[in-house]
Amino acid sequence: MSTKGEKELIRAYGDRRDDGVVQLAFTLPVPMSEKAKEAALLYCQKMGFHDIKIAATERAADNYSFFIVYAHTKAVLDYAEIDTPELVVKKLGFDDLNKVIEEQVGRRIVVFGACTGTDTHTVGIDAILNMKGYSGDYGLERYPWFEAFNLGSQVPNVELLRRARERNADAVLVSQVVTQRDVHKDNSKQFIEEAKKMGLHGKVSLLLGGPRVDHKLATSLGFDAGFGPGTKPSDVANFVVHQVLQRMGKEEKGLHYEGEPTAKAAKGAKT
Amino acid sequence: MPGVFISDEQVARARQLALDITAPIFSLIDKNTTVSIERTVLRWFGVDGTGAMGAPLVNLMVDRLQQAGVLNKGAAYWYGRALRAGAQSPLDAVERLTTMPLEKLLPLSAEDEGKLRDEIRGEARAAVEELTSRVAKRNALRAEFPMGRAPHKYVIVATGNIHDDVDQATAAAQAGADVIAVIRSTAQSLLDYVPHGATTEGYGGTYATQENFRIMREALDVESKKLKRYVQLTNYSSGLCMAEIAFCAAWERLDMLLNDAMYGILFRDINMRRTFVDQYFSRRICAMAGIIINTGEDNYITTADAFDAAHTVIASQFINECFAKRAGLKDEQLGLGHSYEIDPARPETLLLELSQAMLVRRCFPHAPLKYMPPTKHKETDIFFSHAYDVMADLVAVWTRQGIQLLGMMTEAMHTPLLADRYVALKAADYIHRAARGIDEEFTVREDGRIATRARYVFEHALQLLEECKADGMVAAIGKGRFGDVKRDEFGGKGLDGVIEKGPDYFNPFLELLEGRA
Numbered sequence: 164m165s166t167k168g169e170k171e172l173i174r175a176y177g178d179r180r181d182d183g184v185v186q187l188a189f190t191l192p193v194p195m196s197e198k199a200k201e202a203a204l205l206y207c208q209k210m211g212f213h214d215i216k217i218a219a220t221e222r223a224a225d226n227y228s229f230f231i232v233y234a235h236t237k238a239v240l241d242y243a244e245i246d247t248p249e250l251v252v253k254k255l256g257f258d259d260l261n262k263v264i265e266e267q268v269g270r271r272i273v274v275f276g277a278c279t280g281t282d283t284h285t286v287g288i289d290a291i292l293n294m295k296g297y298s299g300d301y302g303l304e305r306y307p308w309f310e311a312f313n314l315g316s317q318v319p320n321v322e323l324l325r326r327a328r329e330r331n332a333d334a335v336l337v338s339q340v341v342t343q344r345d346v347h348k349d350n351s352k353q354f355i356e357e358a359k360k361m362g363l364h365g366k367v368s369l370l371l372g373g374p375r376v377d378h379k380l381a382t383s384l385g386f387d388a389g390f391g392p393g394t395k396p397s398d399v400a401n402f403v404v405h406q407v408l409q410r411m412g413k414e415e416k417g418l419h420y421e422g423e424p425t426a427k428a429a430k431g432a433k434t
Numbered sequence: 435m436p437g438v439f440i441s442d443e444q445v446a447r448a449r450q451l452a453l454d455i456t457a458p459i460f461s462l463i464d465k466n467t468t469v470s471i472e473r474t475v476l477r478w479f480g481v482d483g484t485g486a487m488g489a490p491l492v493n494l495m496v497d498r499l500q501q502a503g504v505l506n507k508g509a510a511y512w513y514g515r516a517l518r519a520g521a522q523s524p525l526d527a528v529e530r531l532t533t534m535p536l537e538k539l540l541p542l543s544a545e546d547e548g549k550l551r552d553e554i555r556g557e558a559r560a561a562v563e564e565l566t567s568r569v570a571k572r573n574a575l576r577a578e579f580p581m582g583r584a585p586h587k588y589v590i591v592a593t594g595n596i597h598d599d600v601d602q603a604t605a606a607a608q609a610g611a612d613v614i615a616v617i618r619s620t621a622q623s624l625l626d627y628v629p630h631g632a633t634t635e636g637y638g639g640t641y642a643t644q645e646n647f648r649i650m651r652e653a654l655d656v657e658s659k660k661l662k663r664y665v666q667l668t669n670y671s672s673g674l675c676m677a678e679i680a681f682c683a684a685w686e687r688l689d690m691l692l693n694d695a696m697y698g699i700l701f702r703d704i705n706m707r708r709t710f711v712d713q714y715f716s717r718r719i720c721a722m723a724g725i726i727i728n729t730g731e732d733n734y735i736t737t738a739d740a741f742d743a744a745h746t747v748i749a750s751q752f753i754n755e756c757f758a759k760r761a762g763l764k765d766e767q768l769g770l771g772h773s774y775e776i777d778p779a780r781p782e783t784l785l786l787e788l789s790q791a792m793l794v795r796r797c798f799p800h801a802p803l804k805y806m807p808p809t810k811h812k813e814t815d816i817f818f819s820h821a822y823d824v825m826a827d828l829v830a831v832w833t834r835q836g837i838q839l840l841g842m843m844t845e846a847m848h849t850p851l852l853a854d855r856y857v858a859l860k861a862a863d864y865i866h867r868a869a870r871g872i873d874e875e876f877t878v879r880e881d882g883r884i885a886t887r888a889r890y891v892f893e894h895a896l897q898l899l900e901e902c903k904a905d906g907m908v909a910a911i912g913k914g915r916f917g918d919v920k921r922d923e924f925g926g927k928g929l930d931g932v933i934e935k936g937p938d939y940f941n942p943f944l945e946l947l948e949g950r951a
Contacts, residue, residue, distance in 0.1 A: 188853065189853070190851065190852050190853045221856065221860075223605065223609055223852060223853055223856035224604070224605030224606070224608040224609055224852070224856070225604075225605075225608050226605070227605055227852055227853075227856075229852075229853045229856055229857075281620050281621045281637060282620065283620060283621055283623075283702070285737075286736060286737075286809075286810065289737060290810075293737075293918075295738070295739050297811075298777070298779065298811065298813075299777070299779055315703075317621060317624070346620075346637050346638075374846055374847055374848070375848070392813070392814045392846055392847065393813060393814060
């Protein structure tokens with residue numbers, strides 16, 4: 164944690180500096196009434212807010228009231244204290260990234276991906292791997308210097324790893340969309356266990372993606388990176404290229420670059 | 435009708451092509467039955483409940499018949515044999531059948547064989563009458579408490595626990611929902627049985643079981659009476675148990691079912707033959723029970739690009755319509771699916787979406803149609819997301835969609851919060867109210883961008899249909915013409931559950947459903 168330099172105190176900005184305004188929306192399981200409105204106010208006080216304005220009280224159903232609230236918080240943050248890695252390398256675009264692979268790796272980078280376990284929702288893995296990509300950002304299949312295999316949905320973890328090993332894959336992507344009762348975590352743990360058994364852990368980049376995934380969760384489960392909502396294929400492509408270069412010794416281990424997944428700014432795969 | 439865009443002859447040509455394309459599939463359907471269809475027959479006779487390890491009795495019985503190599507005569511025949519052997523109840527019949535030496539059983543005399551079939555036909559007729567009387571009860575409730583105006587606002591609940599689903603569904607109904615869908619547990623479509631009883635544990639949704647259907651429909655009946663507005667219920671007749679789910683849904687008075695002639699093949703990798711045979715019987719049941727089917731063309735444009743693959747939606751709708759009509763469904767039961775999925779980063783997407791929705795309306799003027807909201811390009815800015823959904827609300831009312839699944843501002847984040855549904859319903863209600871009749875006020879210029887795009891898409895749909903006719907359906911699917919997904923005839927799950935009918939195959943329900951008895 165860096166403590167050098169001046170403090171830089173910040174608060175939420177509503178319409179003037181340091182007013183600390185936040186917007187909230189929540190539902191209470193009670194019928195709409197004056198009492199319910201009072202309950203919403205007290206609830207916001209309990210959360211530590213002051214100058215609370217219950218902007219809207221809506222009858223969401225017979226026994227549920229929905230509130231939209233503007234309130235003030237006294238919380239202050241020293242912006243100067245926040246430690247984020249310095250950017251060394253800029254995020255590379257489609258053409259530049261292909262060029263780096265061609266010149267520095269000298270062969271196509273092999274990537275396998277699937278929705279594993281019982282998950283049938285391929286929209287995330289499709290967005291990252293398929294030709295089309297996502298939000299105007301081409302999928303890995305489109306990169307001439309990537310060889311991408313999308314195995315689809317409900318692929319057993321072992322099967323995905325086995326196929327990846329057969330082709331000496333550089334990276335394996337696991338997409339987990341369904342998160343009910345944390346099924347994504349159980350399945351992801353099992354994936355890492357299998358990867359360890361097969362000796363792939365630490366040798367191949369193992370990536371986890373999904374709407375409820377972030378880098379912190381993924382790394383705590385044993386993955387090399389986690390990609391949450393909003394991730395573009397080019398984010399994943401850049402990450403994989405850096406990993407390959409680092410494993411080849413052509414790039415310093417732990418080098419930081421623009422767009423890298425971090426625990427603080429969780430980014431991730433659109434699903 | 436906002437625009438003509440294309441000639442009636444062109445539309446008729448598309449219909450004729452769909453008829454030609456599906457014709458060979460119907461000979462396949464005619465020649466084969468499936469384990470799921472035979473289980474449906476037994477369910478209809480009243481075989482219910484579970485046996486060892488919780489396996490449904492209908493599975494135990496059909497598996498036994500299949501192992502003995504006699505399923506090609508039809509489960510109804512063997513059910514009749516068990517009754518003749520002295521079975522006192524459907525359960526007793528199952529027990530007898532599982533212990534009988536089926537392989538060695540001699541055929542009956544021609545006279546007795548005829549008697550058996552007559553008896554079983556009589557029993558089937560009574561069972562069909564019971565089903566139709568249950569459907570009549572539902573229709574009476576609908577007549578007493580008329581539904582809200584179309585587009586019917588459709589929302590999803592997905593807690594995994596049927597009792598929690600009931601809470602969320604009634605809350606949604608109170609907030610103005612016209613249709614409640616209970617999302618199924620992940621991968622239920624790949625189970626070759628229908629789970630039994632009320633369920634409280636599911637992944638990403640709640641198991642579709644007959645008991646869960648009953649619980650939810652009864653809760654919505656109570657709510658409909660309270661609101662004086664009938665609230666519809668839908669579930670999923672897709673996957674390996676299309677026919678059984680259709681039966682359970684019909685029996686429990688559901689109003690709609692997701693039911694697509696090709697969805698299982700493309701998106702669940704279920705074997706083609708299995709799906710084609712199953713969908714026919716399931717749709718026959720829907721036709722009889724007045725169930726509106728919702729087809730799944732919206733899925734094509736979540737995998738393929740919505741702009742580039744727009745024509746595949748139209749082509750598939752003609753094919754789905756043809757399969758449906760040949761299974762006895764009427765226009766008013768065809769919730770043909772499509773969606774608002776063009777990348778919002780493009781210019782003129784409102785015009786493009788209007789063009790597509792108007793074209794669908796133009797091709798299928800009497801079908802209710804089922805409009806799906808944006809999902810693929812949803813990001814996690816809920817404020818933008820809400821505005822984005824509202825545009826779909828506008829297109830839905832403008833093009834007179836019968837059923838509109840409402841977009842959720844937290845799409846791409848989590849299953850909807852209770853308040854998310856409320857906010858979506860409130861906005862849709864406003865847009866529908868504000869813009870109803872807009873189609874009668876504005877005609878669309880025939881030389882403009884909307885009409886030109888509609889003609890372009892239709893032309894490509896016709897080309898695809900021509901290609902499907904030339905190559906055959908199977909080859910077209912093999913080439914990935916729909917949804918960019920390639921499947922072959924003998925791949926996928928469930929092929930071992932397809933059985934060629936014997937010369938003496940007996941299915942009295944099929945006879946009744948087809949109006950042959």
